Amino acid sequence: MKLNYKEDWPLYLIVLGVITMIAKEAVEVVLTPSKKMTSETNKNEWHQPSLYLDNELKGADREMVLYGENLIANTSYYFGPHGTIQPITNGMNCQNCHLQAGARAWGNNYDAVFATYPKLRDRSGKLETIASRVNDCFERSLNGKAIDTSSKEMQAIVAYITWLGHTVKKGDKPPGSGITQLPYLNRAADPGKGAVVYAEKCQTCHGNHGEGVAEGSGYGYTYPPLWGDHSYNTGAGLFRISRFAGYIKDNMPFNQASHQSPALTDEEAWDVAAFVNSQPRPVKDISHDWPDISKKPVDHPFGPYADGFSEQEHKYGPFQPIADARKVK
Known part of the structure; x- marks a missing residue:
């Protein structure tokens, strides 16, 4: 049967309405769980207080x-x-x-x-x-x-x-605080793969040789040096690649990534962290750190250790076998 568009327009409206309702239902089914999850995360996430709104601080x-x-x-x-x-x-x-x-x-x-x-x-x-x-x-x-x-x-x-932090209860550590702990890879982090990520995603800001970009004023850096004489030393927290990888995943490239919308995959974050921390930097005497060596984190890159894993394994991983071995003990 051939429809007459002028005479049968009410039928077209009904069909269009049904299709629209079905599409809406389908979209809601797909999106509602993620929306709810994001909403819950944002609800519990720490938000900085405002100096402009704090009328009690005088x-x-x-x-x-x-x-x-x-x-x-x-x-x-x-x-x-x-x-x-x-x-x-x-x-x-x-x-x-x-x-x-x-x-x-x-x-x-x-x-x-x-x-x-x-x-x-x-x-x-x-x-x-x-x-x-x-x-x-x-x-x-x-x-x-x-x-x-x-x-x-x-x-x-x-x-x-x-x-x-005055609005945070004593002993609490709300979501959004500190640095994200990324899941361990099922392999060692790879500085070679990280060099490729660095060249594609990082060196525009941090330089071909990790030297960063100094402020025009002569004080500080717009983009900090990631290795070399002016970077953090081997005793810094970010020299542990789990810390650096989590930091990178949520924040880099700078102002192009966020926790909710990262620009790099977990593997890219681990690998580029491994690459950066494989480069030369100032050395700190940490001989007095970790008086109880059994308390060293799985990715602390300097021995001695209380387990049978090497410095290479503790620096780059894979870390899950180290963590599993500690659970057994």
Whole structure:
């Protein structure tokens, strides 16, 4: 039967309406679970407090917090090679590793620091304060010297970190804090494959030789050096590739990736972390770290170890066999 478009237009409308309803139902079935999951994640995720909306922070306390934020964002101006207070670091800013002055979710932020410090750390075997943890970064990630814990600068940094995490309950570590722990690969991370990822996704910003891009002001880096004399040393937390891989996955390429929308696969993140950490960098004496060697993380790249795995395996993996062996014990 041939339909007359002018006379049978109501029939066309009915058919179109049915098709639209079926399509809508199908889309909802497919999308609702992921929407719900994303909604729940965002609901529980830590969100930074706002200095502009905090009307209770006033006077000298507010000035200290603001100064602390400035020190985190512009560390090199105060403590870099040409530092106005002390020339004692490699020239990077704290926020080169702790994004957005330590306030970005999934960006190695400070949100759970106040909630979890003081605490006994296995790496030092000691009870550490926020100030001692900050100096750890000065000596390792900034490859410099510790600053006076009674100084105005340290007090300001501690005040800022404390304020940033003041809404987090003591002992809590909400989603979005620190760095993501990626699932282990079923193979060793591969620096060779990572070199390819670096060339395609990283060297535009960080340079052919990992040298980074210095700020025009002469203080700090727009894109930090990833290896070489001005990068973090072998005692830094990011020299463990599990830490670096998780950081890369959620944040790199910079401002092109996020936890919800990563630009790299897990394998790419592990491999490029392995490549970067296979490059030359300053060496730190860590002979006093991990007094109980059985507490070393599976990816701590320096022996001795309490297990039968080699330094090569502890640096690049595969890590699951190491983790499984520890469970047996």
